[in-house]
Amino acid sequence: MTGGATLSAAHVLADTARLRPDATALVADGARVPYGALWQDALRYAAALRRQGVGPGDRLALLLSNTAEFPKAYYGALAAGATVVPVNALLKTAEITYILRHSGARALVCEGALLAEGEQAATAARVPLLTVAAPGPAPAGPLALDVLAAGTPPLDAAVPRAPGDIAVVLYTSGTTGRPKGVMISHFNLVMNIDTTMLAPFAMRPEDVVLGALPLFHTFGQVCAMGTCFRAGATLVLMRRFSAEGALALMTAERCTVLMGVPTMYVALLQAVRDSPARPRPDRAYSGGSALPVQVLADFEAAFGCPVYEGYGLTEASPCVAYNQPGLPRRPGTVGHPIRGVEVRIARPGTADRVEVLPAGQRGEIVVRGHNVMAGYLDDPGATGAALVDGWLRTGDLGVLDADGRLTVVDRTKDLIVRGGYNVYPREVEELLATHPAVAQCAVVGVPDARLGQEVCAVVVPRPGRAPDGRLAEEIIAWSRERIAAYKYPRRVEFAGALPLGPSGKVLKRRLTADLGAPRPGG
Known part of the structure; x- marks a missing residue:
């Protein structure tokens, strides 16, 4: 970059470290890390990366879990002027290899606990491997970046970047094909953090945030880590979420802010009934997928704090709208668009243009503003399909009310068409969440020779209820009395747990595949 305006996302951490060097930035594995020390470690990582040939414009892949090494490497890479490519820590060798090759990663930083998959992927992709938090390497083994950084003088400051330079490439889950690399600019990232830190997250220096969301995912990375560091608050990391562990940690650290996906809220509600821990957060935020209104109400009653539900997607950096x-909060909606972002409802099926619909009509959610991605990496076709007439086409169905509040109806791809009638799974899931025997559920469409698709509910029953034919018949009959005839599930299956992706979303495509051909009856 030569001349012009500069805007590095590294300053999210750097500015707070300058103003509050002694304040606690992180609590990780029992250690407390002040802001000043965290930023100096990041600058040492930046210097060590430079010694390994990683510089401005290079892409650096990170295969790291929720430890202190993540923010050190993440902000270190940004400080070096590189583009960060976070890799889902649950991926297998072939999936990691694809991301390394597609992104053109200059190197892979991998923690010791993930080397079984990471080392093979780096070898297959012919990408240099750098380790952190790993046993000492053999003479011919991979270089330990954290050891190198500890003995390297830190950079004086972050390398300047232009607002439009790419800060992060975030890979989608790939549910509709190969994962796509979403390019998020420094401008996208800084604006989303600065905006949402004020509202909806209302972060203050005295806040303590539970970092249970994976940092390799945009929700945990931007909404939790980014806004927390921007405000000078404290992030309490969990390596991996468990409801019992979260309750204990929230109580011990007196967490004031909880951010989670709906499956986390369900698990916390189940765990708190049998736990002596009684955390009292000031506020909670839900995103990632729809939070059933009943779960929201039950959580507020059990934990004594308001839950603010919102909506976003990776391509929007990620926040779009929030209560x-x-x-005034309105359960069942995702509130108003965040500052500087426009949301409209467009007529579905018009691929070459965006035709905005009046308030109150249901259609595809489209977004424009500072949060919209730069595009998909090396995929002009997908970029052109997603960015139309200056709008981001989300693929989500929603409706705006007269006051500008957004309700997300469902994903376009999750829509069930039964005998010519549209069935929105979220509506059925909201109903089933109020059944006394249902702990969790997911509604999907399964093939039907006569109707095209049939409505199927996959239910995790509450403790004490046997997952048998009698309960299935009870749920079907109960639903029939409360929802239109074409909407209620004719088929109910039971599961001990729902399959979840890395962000805690239910993997409905996996459910559909596992269900196979429909059974008669119901």
Whole structure:
């Protein structure tokens, strides 16, 4: 970059470290890390990366879990002027290899606990491997970046970047094919963090945030880590979420802010009934997928704090709309668009243009503003299909009310068409969440020779209820009395747990595949 305006996302951490060097930035594995020390470690990582040939514009892949090494490497890479490519820590060798090759990663930083998959992937992709938090390497083994950084003088400051330079490439889950690399600019990232830190997250220096969301995912990375560091608050990391562990950690650290996906809220509700831990957060935020209204109400009653539900997607950096402190909350909606972002409802099926619909009509959610991605990496076709007439086409169905509040109806791809009638799974899931025997559920469409698709509910029953034919018949009959005839599930299957992706979303495509051909009856 030569001349012009500069805007590095590294300053999210750097500025707070300058103003509050002694404040606690991280609590990780029992250690407390001040802001000043965290930023100096990041600058040492940046210097060590430079010695390994990683510089401005290079892409650096990170295969790291929720430890202190993540923010050190993440902000170190940004400080070096590189583009960060976070890799889902649950992926297998072939999946990691694809991301390394597609992104053109200059190197892979991998923690010791993930080397079984990471080392093979780096070898297959012919990408240099750098380790952190790993046993000492053999003479011919991979270089330990954290050891190298500890003995390297830190950079004086972050390398300047232009607002439009790419800060992060985030790979989608790949549910509709190969994962796509979403390019998020420094401008996208800084604006989303600065905006949402104020509203909806209302972060203050005295806040303590539970970092249970994976940092390799945009929700945990931007909404939890980014806004927390920008405000000078404290992030309490969990290596991996468990409801019992979260309750204990929230109580011990007196966490004031909880951010999670709906499956986390369900698990916390189940765990708190049998736990002596009684955390009292000030506020909670839900995103990633729809939070059933019943779960929201039950959580607020059990934990004594408001839950603010919102909506976003990777391509929007990620926040689009949220219920916000200071504004009336309306459960079942995702509130108003965040500052500087426009949301409209467009007529579905018009691929070459965006035709905006009046308030109150249901259609595809489209977004424009500072949060919209730069595009998909090396995929002009997908970029052109997603960015139309200046709008981001989300693929989600929703409706805006007269006051500008957004309700997300469902994903376009999850829509069930039964005998010519549209069935929105979220509506059926909201109903089933109020059944006394249902702990969790997911509604999917399964093939049907006569109707095209049939409505199937996959249910995790509450403790004490046997997952048998009698309960299935009870749920079907109960639903029939409360919802239109074409909507209620004719088929109920039971599961001990729902399959979840890395962000905690239910993997409905896996459910559909596992269900196979429909059975008669119901």
